[in-house]
Structure formats: C-alpha cells, structure tokens
Amino acid sequence: MVDVLQILSPAGEVEANELPEGLGDELLVKLYRQMVTVRTIDTRMLNLQRQGRIGFYGTCKGQEAATVGSGAAVEMRDWVFPALREGGVLLLRGYSLEQYMGHLVGCSLDPAHGRQMPCHFGSGEHNFLTLSSVIGTQILHAMGAAWAAKIKGDDTVTLGYMGDGATSSTDFHAALTIGAVHKVPCVFFCQNNQWAISVPFSKQTASDGIAVKASAYGMPGIAVDGNDVLAVYKATREAVERARRGEGPTLIEAITYRIEGHSSSDDATRYRDSAEVESWKQRDPIERYRAYLKRRGLIGDEVDGEIHSSVKQRVDAAIKAAEAAPPPALETLFTDVYAVTTESLKAQYRDVATEDGGGTNEGAFPL
Amino acid sequence: MAEITIVQAVNDALMEEMGRDEDVVVLGEDVGVNGGVFRCTADLFDTYGEDRVIDTPLSESGIIGAAIGMALYGLRPVPEIQFSDFIWPAFDQITSELAKMRYRSGGQFTCPMVIRTPYGGGIRGGHYHSQSPEVYFTHTSGLVVVVPSDAYDAKGLLKAAIRSPDPVLFLEPKRIYRAPKTEVPEDDDYIVPLGKAAVRREGTDFTITCYGAMVPVAVEACDKAADQHGWNGEVLDLRTLVPLDEDALLASVTKTGRLVTLQEAPKFTGYSSELSAIVAEKAIDVMEAPIRRVAGFDVPFPFTLEHVYMPHADRVLRAIEDVMTYE
DSSP states (O other): OOOEEOSBOTTSOBOSSOOOTTOOHHHHHHHHHHHHHHHHHHHHHHHHHHTTSSSOOOOOTTOHHHHHHHHTTSOTTSEEEOOTTOHHHHHHTTOOHHHHHHHHHTSTTSTTTTOSOTTOOOBTTTTBOOOOSSSSHHHHHHHHHHHHHHHHTOOOOEEEEEETGGGGSHHHHHHHHHHHHTTOSEEEEEEEOSEETTEEHHHHOSSSOSGGGHHHHTSOEEEEETTOHHHHHHHHHHHHHHHHTTOOOEEEEEEOOOOSOSSTTOOGGGTSOHHHHHHHHTTOHHHHHHHHHHHHTSSOTHHHHHHHHHHHHHHHHHHHHHHHSOOOOGGGGTTTSSSSOOHHHHHHHHHIIIIIOOOOOOOOSOO | OEEEOHHHHHHHHHHHHHHHOTTEEEEETTOSTTOOTTSTTTTHHHHHOTTTEEEOOSOHHHHHHHHHHHHHHTOEEEEEOSSGGGOGGGHHIIIIIITTHHHHTTTSSOOOOEEEEEEOSSSSOOGGGSOOOHHHHHTSTTOEEEOOOSHHHHHHHHHHHHHOSSOEEEEEEGGGSSSSOEEEOTTOOOOOOTTOOEEEEOOSSEEEEEOTTHHHHHHHHHHHHHHHHOOOEEEEEOOEEESOOHHHHHHHHHHHSOEEEEEEEESTTOHHHHHHHHHHHHHGGGOSSOOEEEEEOSSOOOSTTHHHHSOOHHHHHHHHHHHHHOO
C-alpha cells in the first residue's frame, strides 16, 4: 500500500505537513460550512424520505471531507463527473437549493423534469454532469471530456468520481488505460468508503488499496486520509495542477467510510458490525476539522448553530416550494428524447394527452 | 459523376466533414496509421494528424465512453467499432449513457456523435464477423439508426449523421462495401436526409421492405418476379430504421396491398416484425394477403452453411409468390 497522506491528526492538529498552498482563512471556513451544510441536508433528506416525501436518498455522511475537499480543489471552468454521493459538490459550485430540492421531489422545478430518481443531479451551467445509476460509466466520460479539452487546447481539467465498487468495473480499467496513454488532464477520484452496498472492500479486490493500481496504468496514485479535508484538498489540488500542466492523469484514493446504509432502501445492520461503524464515527471528519478551526480561532461555538438554522431555514423553504410546485408537464415525457421530437413520439403524446392522462402514481422504490 | 464504392464514399464523407468542421475527430482500433481494416479511414491520419485521427487501446467500451465525454465537451466524435459483432462491451455506454444523456439532463447535456460499424453476413466471417445487431439499438429510445445500401447514400447519410444533433448508429453493409459501385456527384456537398426511405424500384403489385445489403437482393427478386410471372413489385429501401419513415411504408402498402419484409438478421422479434405490426395496426384494411417475413434463421450466424442462412433472391421470390397467389 502506498503511504497515506494526512495533514490533520484525528485530534484535529496539523501534523508534520504544512497547510496546502492557497488555503487561506476564508476558504478554511468555507470548507467547514460546506461540510456542515452537506451533513445537515443529508439528515433532513433522510427524514423526508422516511416520511415518504421523497422517493429515495443516498447520504454522504462520513464522507463530507472527501467530497467537499476534492470539489473545492477544481475551478468553475473545470468539469465534474459525479457518482452517487457528490451532490455537495454541485452545491459548492453555486447550484440553487430550489432546483436541488426540485430534483429530489421530482417536480417541475427540476431542470431534468423529474425524469430520474432522486440524487441524480446535473447542471450544464455548473459543468456538473447529470449522472446515471450505472456504476463506473462516468469514469470514461471524465476521461473523454478531458481528452477533448486537450485536443481543443483548453486548460480545462476534469474530476471523475467513483466509489470503491466502481474500480472493479471494465470502464475503470478502460478509462485509466486510455487516459494514461493519451495523458489527458483528468483526476480520477475514488471514494473508498469500504462498502459497495453489502460487499466489503476486502471482497471487492485483493489489491492492497486502490491507489497502488495507478502505477500499472502509468500514472501517479495517491492515497489520502479521506476524513481529513485538508489532505484531500491538497492531494486533489496538486493532481489538478499536474493535469493542467499537461502531465496527465492522477488516481486519488480517499480512504473514508460510509456511515449510513448505501441508500434509504438499504439496512446495513444486516451485513456489517455496528462496532466497525462506531469506530469510524470516532474519526468523524467534521468533528476533527471543527477542533482544528476552533483552536485556530477561525470559528466559535455559535457557528454550528448558525449554520444549522440557516440551512434548515433555506432547506425548508426550498422543500416547501418544491412540494407546492406542479409535477412536470405531461409533454416532458416525450421531449428531449431527440433534438426534435419525432412524429411517432408526438403521436404517442397526443394519445396520452387526449385519452389516457396516465395511470395512478403509486410506485415506491424499492418495490 | 464518379463511380465509387461504399468504402470510398465513407472515406470521402469523413475527409470532407473533417475539413468542414475541426471538431470532427475519428477514433477507434486501427483507424489511424493503418487507415482502418476495411480502409474506410484511409489517408485521414496523414491529412488531419494524430490528434484528430486516433488509434485507441483495444476497448470498445473505452472507445464509446471516451467519445461520449468528447461529445459532451463539444467535439463531434466519429468512433469506429471494427465489426458490429464486437460492439457489445460498449452496449452499456450506448444504451445507458449515450441514448439517455439529452433526456436525463433535460437537454442540458447532449452527445452528438456517429458510431460507424460494419455489419452483416455473406463474407465468410462466421459467428463473430457477420451479425446484424440493428434491433438491439432500434429498441432504445434516443438513438438514430441508419443503414445505407449504396455509395451515394453512404456518403450523403454519413454527412447528415455527422451534422445531426442526435447520436447516430451508422451500420455499414460490409458485404457490399466494395461492389457494386454507384455514381456519386463530384465536388458536390450533398447530404441525404435522415428519416427518409427511398423507392428503389417502383411497382404496384407488392411491396418489399429492406435495408443495407438486402436491397440488391430485393431488387433481384423483383426482377425475377417480373420475368417469371409478370408481377411488378416495389422495393422500399428504409435507409433510416429510427426514425422510421412510416409514411413511405404505409403509402407503398396502400398502393400494393401486399407486403414481403426482408432482413438478414434473425427473424424472431426482428425489425421486420415491427414493420409488420405497424402495417397490421394501421393498414390491415388495404391488405390483400398475409404479410410474409423473409429473414435469417433463429440460429447463431453459421460459417460453412452461411449461404443457406443468408436470404437470397429465390427465397424472397417464394415469399412473393405466396403473397401474390393468396386467396
């Protein structure tokens, strides 16, 4: 296994390494606010799912440092190719909470017209690709988009996220193989949260970690303490700069832990030991970072309460708006299949609009 | 006018479109220095360089997934899958990602690109160099599926496909890649519009639907029907399978009242089954005989007995005789 980069000790002290370049006080506090925001939204959304007000949810809980630290290390002109747990990166890039909640509810406020189940965010304006549920496919898109940027002579970098399960996919292999051969400006970021639904990392691969795989593909592999936001930021920032200099891709493995189940449909107590979960809760990325910022005097005792109440207020307002908004217009069932809606799709729309109106909406995931 | 092959037509279209639009790039296995195993990408590498004519590692999913990323970012990739029999590793990328990108993002992200791939039998290629995979893709909403049948269409349809805002699967009939030749206008930037069928032989007694390498078979069968029976058949070359030119199909059967469908893919749930269903739903009252489907058999594509598997003019003629003598 390669050495694991850590800046912030579990006690919240900065160890041997110095703070990464570019991390001024303002950004240090912003990272914290964003991590707490992500946790607050997750808690609220999981509750809403339990109340039956949204259909599905997958939290980022325990992985806030890995998500926020990496997302903060790219520029707005860069492109992000997310997996399931990176909605926080979209918010970090300035996405509106109204649209975010609109998507989770699946109403007409969702720019994608409620076409996918919750947590499949995307925004063209924010260079944040609308994800699919298919594991690993986006790794190739991140690589291909980076390749296109290189061909066009842009200095754009792409950030492609994946979980540890996705590293077993054929598309992971293809993306790293091709990306390294053509030295594309892509950062492959693996959130190794130890579990792919119920399959532990030890049954995902016999490899000694993910980062070590990079050397066979011909690129640097960096292992980083994924619960240390400063180390994640530093590792990602350096990989982004390396890509922007034309030196090719990097594979980053953020070693972290999925505190909740895979999703709202999953009961993790069926397959994993609560002692393991408790031990990782002791390494909570937010607690650890809070201790550091407090020691530095960058935040006070009141900050958490203030973030919680402001996020709660904004989320509640956004949820209210989303729940009050009408469902997507019937015609959105048929638009965007092609650039111009075909005659046969128009005919199907006319049939539904004039005679049918659609069946009753009683579906619940999972069935 | 010059007489050229389909291979030359594909090459001309690529050469011209790459010259017209610098965002057009070609990628795939052996497409660069080697110019493609069928020579469809010959001379592109020397003309446009290694940044735009790219030899990729051997990974079909990698080729298509990379092309999707390129298209998202603003290029117009034209990936080649060397034989359509090898497209399956990319099936997930094509059906889960490429076809759904516009829809799932509400039009925020699109992937205009053309996947070129040779398909079909009659070249002594056995299981894995002969299959006709069109129906796996026509069943997936969001894809345009095109099958040219001669050099004029190959060039004009490929140029239209490259300019299309939608992802296109461009199936090239490799049995007729090099013969016969067709006249194609020189120095003429023509396109053939997507979604429009062509009547290859006008007739009033029966209709044969077909596409790709089955078009010349259909014409030959019609000629035999005329010679042997004096029947005058109409050959409808669909050219684009999705979107289907339904108006042309219904107009032809309304005129003739008899339909033989022809495809080389296996018969069961084939593309012709959809054509038959459309005619049954919308034009049954004008039909004077049951529809007959001529197709490949429901077996893996054979090697030694390929000539038995492949639909030929005499087999089509027997179906014509069935629909013409039905009482």
